[in-house]
Amino acid sequence: MCVFLTTNAQITKNLESVDSIQKQLKLLKTNDSLEIAGKYFQIGEIYRKSLLGDSAYHYLRKAEKLFKAYNSKYESAMALYGIAVSQTYDKDYTGSELTSTEARAILNELPPTNNVNMYKAYIFNNLGIVYDELEQFEESINYYEKSLQLKRSLEGDFERSIGLTLNNLLKVYRRAGKYNLAIEKFNEIVANKNLIKNYPDVYVLALGNYAYTLYQSKNHEQLPGLYLKALKISDSIGGRYNSIILHQHLAEFYNDLNKKDSAKYYGYKAKALSEEFNNDDLLKSLRILSKIETGEVAANHLRNYVVLNDSLQKIERARRDKFARIRFETKQIEQENIRINKERMWLLIITIVIIITSFLLYLIILQRNKNKELQFAQKQQASNEEIYNLMLSQNESIEEARTLEKKRISEELHDGVLGRLFGTRLSLDSLNMNNTEQAIKTRSQYINELKAIEEDIRKVSHELNTDFVSGAGFIDIIKTLVETQTSVYNLKYKLLHDDTINWDAVANKNKIHIYRIIQETLHNIHKHANALFVKISFKLKNNVICLTLEDNGNGFDVDKAKSGIGLKNMTSRIKDIKGKLNITSTKNKGTTVTIEVPIA
Template sequence: MTFSSYSQKKVYLKKIDSIKKDMSSLHVKDSIAYANAHYNIGRLYRKSFIGDSSYYHYQEAEKIYRNLDDKFRLAETLYGIAVIQKNEKDLTASELSSIEVITLLESLIETNRVLRLKSSTYNNLGLVFGELGQYEESISYYKLAISLKRKLEGNNRINIDISKNNLALSYKKSGEYKLAQDYYSQILENENLINERPDMYALVLNNYAHTLYLSKNYEELPDLYFKALKITDSVNPGGYNSIIINQHLAEYYNDKNNKDSAKYYAYKAKDIAGQYHNDELLSSLLLISEIEEGDVATKYLKEYIKLNDSLQKNERAIRNKFARIRFETKQIEQENIKIARERMWLLIVSVVLVISSFLLYLVIAQRNKNKELKFIQKQQQANEEIYNLMLSQNEIIEEARTLEKKRISEELHDGVLGRLFGTRLSLDSLNLSNSSDAIKARGQYIDELKTIEQDIRKVSHELNTDFVSGSGFIDIIKTFLETQTLTYGLEYKLGHDDTIHWDEVSNKTKIHIYRIIQESLHNIYKHAQATLVNISFKLKNNVICLIMNDNGSGFDVNKAKSGIGLKNMKSRINEINGSINITSEKDVGTTVTIEAPIT
């Protein structure tokens, strides 16, 4: 956040001149007074956003406070340095300075001023990690800051709301829009905020509106943006916050394909941002290049690239200047240097020990993992051998069954049926007798023999039909699915094409298909959180097509890493000259398609 006006900057600079005049009358030995003067000058320069001058005076104050071993004032000074480093994008240095502040404060009694400084430092760390895009860490530091601010004496609601706004911003940037909206709503519930701090109220309202926009909730838009802009302009016309609101309005109208309004607010944001020549001018130029078309878009894109390079060079120059200032500060006591070195070596040794322990743990864990994988591989090989034997045994049994049926069929047809046929002929010849009773009796016997003959032919035909041919493998799959889905708590549907002659499919192909189904079910149970899996077998151009799909959570196929299970599936399908294709959609499910030639 920048100063509200240039007049305020002039006030700060006048105060600096006054302090510098007072310093000339101080006695050289009055170290505390000198340190306090440097600190106050550094703080006023920081509020005026003159980073290099502020940094220099803070460094001078730091040197004296270190010599005096005044931990609290040293912590205050380092906090000021950390804020400057953060503002000038020297984020790593700001993090280190902030951590040193926390370390110093931890050794002090927890007074109100210690808590206040510690909460501000945690808030600064939240800002640093937010700039780095590490939102998880940023959120944790903001929460620490809020918890400490709640312990402070007096009414600290505004101060807490500032950290809540920062926290909500990190949630927004990390995509946690619901949480961001909750925190913004908490701030806006303060009915006095719009009167006490209208600038902050407008800032929070704009952030809340932008969160709604990002979450595709346009019901209250763009009215909330206009309300925030009106309040901002009434407090500080053409101020820093109005840049952001105009950018958000441009984004909104561009998304709605209202190009005229989008251009109007985008150029308005650029014109205001031009007064500051900072990151917001950079983002305004990029926004215009996205809204405009043709040569105009190219022009602003080039301006964006040029300004981006300029800002980066400027940031590097400032960081280098900070480094030179720090390098030139050489008057810290030798005792403190010695302690710092001892701490550094202690830290190095600790880090080495931690890293060594971690590497040792990784080696041991990897060995155990390798042993486990070898055991699993052996188990899989054993299972495959068992399954091979099972299939071979089924084939032997099936072959024996077929031979036995054929033998019985031939026996019935050639033996019993032949004899019955001969008997019927004999009875026919006896039917020449003129006795009515004899004719009637023999006729009954002949009809009965015909019936027996037809029954025997029917049985012979049924026995000679291999009615279980090809059903063995599907039965095995069905039995496996019933057992495994019951264990995993899944429902399943199995469909198969009766035209597939599984007897013609090699055992190797059937084993790999069986194992692929097994691995897919395991993955569904472990990762997908599904309730139903559909499995179907189809035959297309002499190629078996296996399709498995679930109603699970799905995943991003492009980003997902290939685990051992998936690698095994691909290896198996390659061994039978087949192909595998996996498609998935989040919250819809995953489909695995396997194609394997019969021969």
């Protein structure tokens, strides 16, 4: 942001002017409200130019209230512009945008005189700065162009102001990476010899931005010459603040070339100068030195940077909150005054209308809630029927699998084991009357074959006694649900279940509600938690089914969320099956939903 800061000595001089104006204020009478407003405006402008945002905001807001009370629109717009610029300095960009828009709306109601257009141009320039800081570069460029167009149409000497806006455009093009356009704006500035001659401070800004554009675009042929030229001009005109930025850029440039001595010289020079002005530049100087230095020295600069950065953020946050609170309180007071002025005339009518409207709304809401309850009951019934049919279909699939498995084992017994038994029996019969050594050896082999057949029979018997569809049924339905939803929601999952749970003993209604609760919980995890993983587990404790769902998402405030439809539905389902529901959640750690449902 291109601003011109004042030194401590200049601020002290400005504050002396404030004391003088405040003495004049004490001599004014209360009926001289417009003159009082003018004095407040003068004090606010002095504070604004001294970058004392809180005080500027306070006095400019007081001036704006008085101007508005007397319908002095132009003066109100002037005060609002000063407030907007103060907010920009204090990084309250949203507030500055709102205030600028309010001032612009007032000016649009006035005839387009030279002064009105002048303040419009200033407001556009401020909006350009705001959007530049927010990195909305196209919007920033648009407002800078509007500001330039108006400034060039104004009567009077606005050469310096035009040069500053051109420099702002140069800067935003550079930040947007449009280096060719930035260079075009620089050439437009240097083409104006009168501007360079009469306002060397503007030329220094443009030269510094142009040099930095070349640096960022990797075109170093004219560097560091341009930086040094800008620094020389800045020193000749006493532009100590602008020289801070030039020293910072030189430090970065020499550090890139690994010329540490030069980098340190300009880095420490920037730090020393920035300590005379505002903390933002000191912050940047510390960050640059932390990159240039090494070891403990670099670490010390980095620590100072972190401490100062935290402090600045707290101050900026406090200022934004204060500005927002003042805006809110101002609007609130204005609305309250309007309400009081109208209340006496319209009190009776408004009361009657409110009573009738409230009664009608009550009837509508009551009827709507009844309709919703009915629709919900119908949807729930349809969903329960759908799940029940799914369970029946799953059971049919299981029975079909059992039949196929029994057929396979029967064929294996008939074609395999029995055939081998028959062949072995015939072979042994042929050897009954033969006692030769070879016959004895052969009988031994067939006996071993009988042992192998015995093992095969034992294996088949074991398979028959083993429930080959263990874990099937309701758990398979749950697994299908979890696999389907986690795939859609891009969630990883882990499903654990206790084989001792006899799902056939659990009522269908209970299983349907458990299914729906899991479905609702997975939906809530996807919609609200931003989780990557969910763990679902079933355990049996004292004839009670314990279902736990854990995610690693954002977490939430359970007390605030109890009024949500999803939690209400889950609570209703748990109540219907005489179960228990417990939800625990920790911010940024995740949520655990625990459900207890009795089997009987």
